[in-house]
Amino acid sequence: MQLDSPNYLSIFHMQTRYLYLLKYILPITDIVMLNLVYVVAYYLTEYLGKSVSYELWRHYMVVCNLTWMFNSAIFGLYSDYGSIRLEKIYRGTWRSVALHAITFALYLLFSRDIEFSRTFLVVFYALLVVAFVLNRFAGSVFQFLLVHKLNVNKKVALIGVNPTGRRLAHYFDSQYDIDFYGYLDDGSMIYGDEKGELPAKFISKMEEAALSGVKDVYVSLEPHRMSEVNLFLEEADKHCLRVKFIPDIAGALSAPYTISYVGGEFPVISLRKEPLESIGNRFKKRAFDILFSLAVIVFLMSWLYPLIAILIKSQSKGPVLFRQLRSGRNDEPFWCYKFRSMKMNNDSDKKQATKDDDRITTIGKFLRKSSLDELPQFFNVLMGDMSVVGPRPHMLRHTEEYKAIISQFMVRHFLKPGITGWAQVNGLRGETKEDSAMQKRVQHDIWYLENWTAMLEVKIIFMTVINMLKGEENAY
Incomplete structure (x- = not known):
């Protein structure tokens, strides 16, 4: 049971035997309906004069059923909780149908032993959507009658x-x-x-x-x-x-x-x-980090890295990459990598970059303004030191300073640091001249920690890309 106030959270269900039976009725009626629609679509396609392989009837009907069961399990369509929440049933249904259309169509497309029929797929999924609309409407009416007319609650x-x-x-x-x-x-x-x-x-x-x-x-x-x-x-x-x-x-x-x-x-x-205390959520986040960082490294950095390296080396002496010890999850230090954007100096571990900082090179200004200097941190993500999204990591010296004066500063270290974060996409990045600026960052980081969802992760990444394209005022 979740109460409106955030001060209490527990989950339990108070179902009668009638409402309990609904969770078994739903998958049975869905499977029956799926097979009926499949048969009707097969014969209707032939009636329309389109050629349909007999294999589609004999063998791939089984694949269609297995695909549906797999997709509905992914979205928890028939879970205990989902079975008594109508909005979750509707949401899970349309997601399952969409994923089924993609996976089943791809399976048929790459199965060379049958003749692929686009007409069958169009007819099948058109009928399936109509059937599900009618099925869910009938289910809603049935549940309404049980609860409000027969008083089974x-x-x-x-x-x-x-x-x-x-x-x-x-x-x-x-x-x-x-x-x-x-x-x-x-x-x-x-x-x-x-x-x-x-x-x-x-x-x-x-x-x-x-x-x-x-x-x-x-x-x-x-x-x-x-x-x-x-x-x-x-x-x-x-x-x-x-x-x-x-x-x-x-x-x-x-x-x-x-x-x-x-x-x-x-x-x-x-x-x-803390949603990310759940092992399932941590697994999702880590799987996304690995896939996303691999995609960036293979498709972007594989050709962009050499170009940036040449420009950096042409403007100043020193290595292409700059590495610095920063505070990671649970305050454990790790080597954070960036493209070097400054001339070699002795203040890198002490002094934050400021506006019109004379240590920053010409190419460095562009890299910092566009956030391309952060690209090597995808290697940190791949190694498990960082995440794509999370609180930005600070120098060890700054961590020691701020944890003494900023309330809840160390709470942000419950998570892996990120390449981008909720604070950054809300304009809280760059030099922190006042303690209040850091306090706002911490508040945003803690909000992200307490409200994490997979969709929030995607939203932050999209906001980051948009900010990179239009340029950020505090990126220097």
């Missing part, structure tokens, strides 16, 4: 008018598959009165809730008071009410936090949301 009640309880109530109100009965109490009567008994009024409310169909009662209370609710638990058992506790720790923790479990038993509170 679960009825729940809540105890505890505190910050967590209010957010929980808002969440219940927003879920179509939950029938929120309302509050049974503000949380004061579950501990008993001065006689050690539950108030009769409260017991009456519990009885009314049970008679009206409430099955689960969620109680938001302070963790240290959980041992004081034995009387309430005994009374709830009498009315066949399941009690579920939600610890109210919003007052103790002001920062956004998440609750997870170690070994399925021990609750762990994390004070910062």
